[in-house]
Structure formats: C-alpha cells, structure tokens
Amino acid sequence: MVKLVERFIEDFPAEDNWRDIQRDTGILGNSEKTRELVETIEQVAPTDISVLISGESGTGKELVAKAIHLRSRRRDAPLITVNSGAIPEGILESELFGHEKGSFTGASGLRKGYFELANHGSIFLDEIGELPLAIQVKLLRVLEEREFMRVGGAALQAVDVRFIAATNRRLEDEVRKGNFRQDLYYRLNAVRIHVPSLRDRREDVVPLAKKFAADFVRDNHIEFEGFSERAFNLLQAYNWPGNIRELRNFVEKVIVLERGRLIEETIVRKYLPTFEEMDKSLPVRVEKPKEEMERELLLRVLLEIKSEIAQLREFMLAGSAKRYSLGAWRENGPDQFYGQQTEDGKQAVPDSVSDMEREMIRVALLKTKGNKRKAAGMLGLSERTLYRKINKYGLRDEDSN
Numbered sequence: 001m002v003k004l005v006e007r008f009i010e011d012f013p014a015e016d017n018w019r020d021i022q023r024d025t026g027i028l029g030n031s032e033k034t035r036e037l038v039e040t041i042e043q044v045a046p047t048d049i050s051v052l053i054s055g056e057s058g059t060g061k062e063l064v065a066k067a068i069h070l071r072s073r074r075r076d077a078p079l080i081t082v083n084s085g086a087i088p089e090g091i092l093e094s095e096l097f098g099h100e101k102g103s104f105t106g107a108s109g110l111r112k113g114y115f116e117l118a119n120h121g122s123i124f125l126d127e128i129g130e131l132p133l134a135i136q137v138k139l140l141r142v143l144e145e146r147e148f149m150r151v152g153g154a155a156l157q158a159v160d161v162r163f164i165a166a167t168n169r170r171l172e173d174e175v176r177k178g179n180f181r182q183d184l185y186y187r188l189n190a191v192r193i194h195v196p197s198l199r200d201r202r203e204d205v206v207p208l209a210k211k212f213a214a215d216f217v218r219d220n221h222i223e224f225e226g227f228s229e230r231a232f233n234l235l236q237a238y239n240w241p242g243n244i245r246e247l248r249n250f251v252e253k254v255i256v257l258e259r260g261r262l263i264e265e266t267i268v269r270k271y272l273p274t275f276e277e278m279d280k281s282l283p284v285r286v287e288k289p290k291e292e293m294e295r296e297l298l299l300r301v302l303l304e305i306k307s308e309i310a311q312l313r314e315f316m317l318a319g320s321a322k323r324y325s326l327g328a329w330r331e332n333g334p335d336q337f338y339g340q341q342t343e344d345g346k347q348a349v350p351d352s353v354s355d356m357e358r359e360m361i362r363v364a365l366l367k368t369k370g371n372k373r374k375a376a377g378m379l380g381l382s383e384r385t386l387y388r389k390i391n392k393y394g395l396r397d398e399d400s401n
C-alpha cells in the first residue's frame, strides 16, 4: 500500500515535469481537465495500445495524436496522418496500402502506401468516421493481423504501426446506424481519450489567449497593447463553439485589425458573434438567471417531446388500422406531460402551438405547485396574462397538483 502511494506521488508530474511536457507536446492550459488529459496521454503513450480520440472540432485532437506519438518510443519513426475524409474514395485503398506496378491504369510503378510509410512509427487516422465500410474491413485486418496487401499485390506485407484515430462524430451512433463497423469500433476504442471543449475548461481561455497573442506578436513584429480585464472576462464567458482554434483565430484577427490598441470589451463584442447566437449549442446557458434557465429547459423538453410525438404519429399512421395504445409507452415516459385524456378516452397529443402552450403552462404550474407568480416568471408571462391563459385553456387547480 505504502509503495503504491509512493509510486503514485512519484508518477504524478511535478511542476517542472509539467512544463517540459507542455513544451514537448504544445498542449497548453492549467485547468484540471487539461492536466487530466495530459496525464492520460502520458499513461498511454509509451504503450502500443490503439487510441481513439474524440472531441468537438478545434479542441486539439490532432495535437493530442501528435503528443501520443512524441511521448512514445516510436518518436524517431514517422507519424503519418491520414485525413480520411479528404481522400477520394476511388484512391483511398491505394493511398493507404500502396499499389504494385500495373495494378490499375496509370499505376506505372510500385507505390508505398501510408501504412508502409508509417512502419515502426504511428498512423493517425483523422476523421475515421468518414471511412467507407469497404476500407473499414481492410483496416480491421491490419489492426488484428498487422499485415496487409498492396492493391494489385499477391503477397502479404507485415507492418509494425501504432494506431491513433480521431473523430468528432459520435462513433457509437455511427455504429448503430450501420455506417461504422462495430468490430472495428471496439478494436480502436481500446483506449478512449475525450478532449474536452473549451467551454468545459474556461480557466484555460485567458492563459491560452495570452500565449497565442504573445507568439503572434513576436513572430509578426506587431505592436500590441494587450487585453483589458473586462475583455478577458467576456472571452471567458463566451462559449467558443469552434474551441481553441476559434480562440486562436480570434486573437490573431483582433491583433491585426485593431493594431496597436488595447483590446477592450467593445472590441471583443465587435469580433465575436452575439451571445444569443453563440449559445445555440448549449442546452442551458450558465450565466442566465434561474427562471430563464428553467424556461429554456422547459421549452426544449417540450420541443423534444413534440418531435417524438410527430415520430410516433407517423408510426401510427404508417401502421394498420389497428388502434395503438400509448398506455405502455406512457408508463415509461414522462407521464406528467401525457396525463390528459380527451372526452372520447383517446390520448391527448399536443400538436398545435396552443396545445404546446397549454402544456407549458400546465407543467409550469405543476413545477411551481400552483404558484401563479412563480409560474408566470418561469414562462416569461405577466401574471395577468397567465390568469387569462389559465381561463382560456380551462386549466383547473387540480391540473397543478
């Protein structure tokens, strides 16, 4: 036990070590999440285990792939990056596995593929979700057997490579949809490294902005006054849908276009999309007052339900004349939304805007235990309007219990 603890302390990157790693890999940031990320890289890099890197666009997946290679015993051999989505399907196989002379029109000589070029090094399959199924089968073979055949070749070629793949799609979903082979997914997913979005590690925003600015100013000999404190606050509050890439572009753009000026809040606002626009990707915005957040959440839940209902309706219409009962489904579903029945005993399914509104009001009353003032606040209505609507829809007090 004592030994284990000692080893843990020993393994934990000391401050100097941390700085070395950052310099080596270029992965900057001091947030807990970034530290965890780098720690994971340090753990897996020395092994030959396959790694699947996931994360939104611009979070640094390629940087992570490079770091894994750099911190491995393969660092002196090549790291070959394959941009799976950018290579035309027709030549993908020969690009990956090479081809032999005369294997197809125009194949004038033997050509090595990426796998041969990566021998003893690593291969980085970027955007792996884009690979056609036919290639996925061949890839699985290389992963399992460490051998492949050139296009037009007859002999198997042995290869020693480490697999690193990245995706910004949810590969699990692609497997479910039949676009990605499950066996390949399991093979690649031996270790999963998820690179967090910048909005999930906001403490990194300011240090990264400072570093990007310093590098850019130094490399381009540009005058620069820096950012004001309020400008930094705004940058930290922004959601960065394009993540670190967007931050870097932003910094470089303002330095060039606002040459020599102190970058203040107004300038930041000028170059970033409005807060309304940028928050579409988030279910709920953190800075909003509680009531507003609840209202947004409610609306979203209702919209989701509405789309489920539309699907259900389609399903029912597509079926035979047999009457489907929603009962069983309702038992598992959010009952409170569907508790209503129409006079003829059928399930009431909100399908118009006013039905939606009625449901929103009913749920708000339910949530606030019938407190009209709170419910009005949650819905963004005046209390008077709420009373009017309660009457209009004939909502009774027991509707809120």
Ligand SMILES: Nc1ncnc2c1ncn2[C@@H]1O[C@H](COP(=O)(O)OP(=O)(O)OP(=O)(O)O)[C@@H](O)[C@H]1O
Binding pocket: 026, 027, 028, 029, 055, 056, 057, 058, 059, 060, 061, 062, 063, 064, 168, 244, 245, 248
């Ligand atoms: N932690 C970090 N520290 C410093 N720079 C970073 C960091 N993460 C990413 N970057 C920089 O941000 C930019 C985008 O990174 P990268 O290309 O690795 O993202 P990605 O996840 O591969 O994006 P995409 O999915 O769009 O291909 C690069 O310029 C990279 O150097």
Ligand SMILES: [Mg+2]
Binding pocket: 061, 062, 126
């Ligand atoms: Mg990338």
